[in-house]
Amino acid sequence: MARNASWRVWLGACALLACAGVARADGCKLTRYGTLPVEMVGERATTRIKVNGTDARFILDTGASFNFMSRATAQTLGLRPYPAPFGLRMGGIGGSADVQVAKIRDFGVLGTELHDVLFLVGGSDIGEGLLGANLLDLADLEVDLAQGKATLFRPDGCSKSALAYWATGRDYNVADLHPAGSSDRRSYVDVVINGKKLRALLDSGATATMLGRRAAERVGIDLNGPAVKEGRRIGGIGRKLYQSWIVPIESFSVGTETIQHSQMLVVDDDIGGGATDMLLGVDFMLAHHMYIANSQGKLYFTYNGGRVFALDTASIGANEDAAAGAEDGAPKTAADYALRGQARLARGELANARADLDAALRLAPDNPGNHLIRARILVADQHADAALADLDAALRLDPKNLEALLLRAQLRHDRKDTAGVAADIAAARQLAPPGSMQSYSVASFYIATDQPAAALPLLNDWIRAHGADAALGNALNERCWALALANQSLDDALRDCRKAIRRDGERPPYLDSLGLVYLRMGNDAEAIKAYRQALAQAPRAAWSHYGLGLAESRSGQVDAGKAELAAARAIDKTIDARAAKFGLVAPAASSAQTPVAGQPSG
Numbered sequence: 135m136a137r138n139a140s141w142r143v144w145l146g147a148c149a150l151l152a153c154a155g156v157a158r159a160d161g162c163k164l165t166r167y168g169t170l171p172v173e174m175v176g177e178r179a180t181t182r183i184k185v186n187g188t189d190a191r192f193i194l195d196t197g198a199s200f201n202f203m204s205r206a207t208a209q210t211l212g213l214r215p216y217p218a219p220f221g222l223r224m225g226g227i228g229g230s231a232d233v234q235v236a237k238i239r240d241f242g243v244l245g246t247e248l249h250d251v252l253f254l255v256g257g258s259d260i261g262e263g264l265l266g267a268n269l270l271d272l273a274d275l276e277v278d279l280a281q282g283k284a285t286l287f288r289p290d291g292c293s294k295s296a297l298a299y300w301a302t303g304r305d306y307n308v309a310d311l312h313p314a315g316s317s318d319r320r321s322y323v324d325v326v327i328n329g330k331k332l333r334a335l336l337d338s339g340a341t342a343t344m345l346g347r348r349a350a351e352r353v354g355i356d357l358n359g360p361a362v363k364e365g366r367r368i369g370g371i372g373r374k375l376y377q378s379w380i381v382p383i384e385s386f387s388v389g390t391e392t393i394q395h396s397q398m399l400v401v402d403d404d405i406g407g408g409a410t411d412m413l414l415g416v417d418f419m420l421a422h423h424m425y426i427a428n429s430q431g432k433l434y435f436t437y438n439g440g441r442v443f444a445l446d447t448a449s450i451g452a453n454e455d456a457a458a459g460a461e462d463g464a465p466k467t468a469a470d471y472a473l474r475g476q477a478r479l480a481r482g483e484l485a486n487a488r489a490d491l492d493a494a495l496r497l498a499p500d501n502p503g504n505h506l507i508r509a510r511i512l513v514a515d516q517h518a519d520a521a522l523a524d525l526d527a528a529l530r531l532d533p534k535n536l537e538a539l540l541l542r543a544q545l546r547h548d549r550k551d552t553a554g555v556a557a558d559i560a561a562a563r564q565l566a567p568p569g570s571m572q573s574y575s576v577a578s579f580y581i582a583t584d585q586p587a588a589a590l591p592l593l594n595d596w597i598r599a600h601g602a603d604a605a606l607g608n609a610l611n612e613r614c615w616a617l618a619l620a621n622q623s624l625d626d627a628l629r630d631c632r633k634a635i636r637r638d639g640e641r642p643p644y645l646d647s648l649g650l651v652y653l654r655m656g657n658d659a660e661a662i663k664a665y666r667q668a669l670a671q672a673p674r675a676a677w678s679h680y681g682l683g684l685a686e687s688r689s690g691q692v693d694a695g696k697a698e699l700a701a702a703r704a705i706d707k708t709i710d711a712r713a714a715k716f717g718l719v720a721p722a723a724s725s726a727q728t729p730v731a732g733q734p735s736g
Contacts, residue, residue, distance in 0.1 A: 607644070
């Protein structure tokens with residue numbers, strides 16, 4: 135039912151948008167339904183839309199079978215989800231999730247307003263809603279992320295034509311598409327890694343191209359090999375986080391293109407429950423100009439130059455001149471330059487990205503968004519002073535720019551500008567919707583600036599809105615830590631820490647928080663146990679050394695305690711002063727009037 139409604143909405147939109155522009159390839163006619171401006175925000179391909187008249191930024195996700203948003207996003211947008219058909223779930227990295235359905239009465243996209251557009255609601259929160267393949271792959275889709283655009287086309291008389299219309303006089307690549315089925319419009323292609331064929335999903339919502347572990351092992355990748363590096367924990371729609379590895383790939387082929395000697399991510403998961411072996415993520419799409427010819431069952435693409443896979447760090451910035459020369463067309467407006475600059479930033483081409491934003495700001499010097507984009511580029515290029523100047527300019531022009539406030543707060547925190555951070559997070563708190571990812575960021579700043587009590591209401595809101603989120607363990611740990619620092623509700627803090635550990639395992643930050651709770655409770659034996667477990671995994675954690683030193687000193691292990699306190703001070707020279715703010719005073723610094731270190735206050 136939901137899919138049919140979505141089809142009716144978009145077919146109506148197509149009638150309104152037809153003949154917006156025409157391109158030609160070998161005599162066939164390609165009619166543009168409309169072009170979405172695509173902003174690369176970090177590793178996310180996003181576009182601006184309107185939800186019931188409210189501006190919003192959504193992610194383009196060809197890897198999602200249906201439009202999707204988290205419960206927190208639905209709450210922020212004022213939507214009221216209702217029960218989904220019985221048994222309906224969404225799956226992806228991290229497992230599957232129960233969902234509800236939300237209906238957007240007025241949905242502004244592609245220069246028109248659609249009505250009663252349906253979204254599935256649930257799963258983990260990445261901060262924005264997702265436009266899925268049920269909309270993006272309704273027609274033929276051109277994806278030109280390097281130039282900041284995605285265009286829907288209606289082909290006419292093109293069944294036997296090559297549709298890489300921009301590649302006149304140039305080589306192009308082609309691959310067969312393998313649709314998932316009549317109720318799923320996502321596109322799959324065959325790829326060959328190290329000589330063995332795999333199935334890959336075109337997934338603009340994946341922040342990096344990645345292989346599932348079983349697929350990696352099938353193509354002969356040894357995750358214990360000497361060239362393999364441990365990566366970060368990976369999450370997606372489900373509630374779980376999985377370990378990842380960065381692995382060398384001898385050869386990778388898709389269609390008529392072959393890439394030699396690259397690096398790729400492997401995740402310890404069956405991607406989508408085994409529906410695909412790998413995801414061709416936004417990094418691959420940024421490196422190519424693509425035409426997804428759903429009308430033909432073909433994928434046409436050309437190479438833009440530069441790195442293809444995000445984890446191929448050796449090539450970052452090494453091919454900027456080639457990348458610039460290979461790109462199609464030239465920007466004409468400030469918006470065009472800004473879109474291309476964000477794409478270049480996402481690819482690590484910092485010099486090219488900076489040049490584009492300089493050009494954008496010459497054309498539109500009073501655009502606060504472009505000052506923010508250039509600040510991000512400058513941060514990536516380690517020019518903090520210049521980045522702060524751009525953020526100051528952005529906020530003079532738009533004092534309620536939440537993203538600029540949070541980024542400036544981070545830079546000011548790095549500089550130990552306490553007053554500046556306090557001003558920015560106070561302003562950000564007023565703007566961040568309750569339960570949002572931005573409010574979580576504000577809470578983290580309060581904790582980082584030794585104001586744990588101020589963080590607690592924000593964390594409470596976030597946890598209530600994210601009961602099945604992949605990041606829930608981190609949030610529970612933050613609340614446990616904040617309660618322990620503030621010496622409040624220690625039984626609640628203990629429950630949070632234990633729940634986080636049950637969800638995600640004995641991670642060092644969780645054990646460190648647990649140690650502090652036990653220290654506050656006066657349970658030195660359990661505090662010592664937790665801190666030692668934390669330090670076995672993270673031996674340079676100053677707070678863990680300090681807490682262990684306090685617990686050992688208080689339990690009569692004076693020499694061992696002194697050694698741990700000395701280790702903490704060697705790592706962080708400010709640790710005594712910071713700990714003392716919370717009544718955690720080392721024996722050498724205590725006096726007759728000082729409470730016993732770590733004991734609950736009356």
